[in-house]
Amino acid sequence: MKPEDLASFRSLPKAEQDAVDAVGLEQWAAWEDRNAASILDRGGMVGKTTRVTKDGVAAAVNPFCGYLVVEAESIEAAARLFQDHPHITVFPGDGVDIMPFLT
Template identity: 80%
Template sequence: MPRFLAVYTMKPEDFARFRSLPKSEQDAIDAVGVKEWAAWEERNAAAILDRGGMVGKTTRITKDGVTDAANPFCGYLVIEAETAKAAALLFRDHPHITVFPGDGVDIMPFVT
């Protein structure tokens, strides 16, 4: 079955807005979101090959050297599905976009 990389994205300004909330509000959102995230993973366990994880700040390496960089990536996982659309539909109710301030999930097929 085809494998796909699912990359969680979040705009820096949305993350900053979330972190500017009072700690009690952040904790309340986290309490709901973590529970719903675990339920989502349980519902979709058969499709998840690698639970991946959340990621932090980016360091970019180019022919010119090493620098700090910015991108919207904040986490990933690896799934399998019949098609890219089927893979994408797994995320339509994901708490990354329904509870947390994530703006999307990018789905990319592995080609090698």
């Protein structure tokens, strides 16, 4: 989620934010219900990033606002699960990144 998109959403009047949340959370729950067989870990929202390097610890920035673990036959199949996800159809998320676990 781009910081400016979240800031724009948070600048809306509280009633408008609540209206988007009401629609989005209902659709999010419905999406999870439709895809329950593929969801291994419902994940959650994540907070601010801290990066550790050989030079020390510092605040950092990345676009991730949460995570979810799914199982699919291919990365393309996993991507198709998210084409109608409320993160990008209702909320101000700009996309969903699909990253495979490598074994």
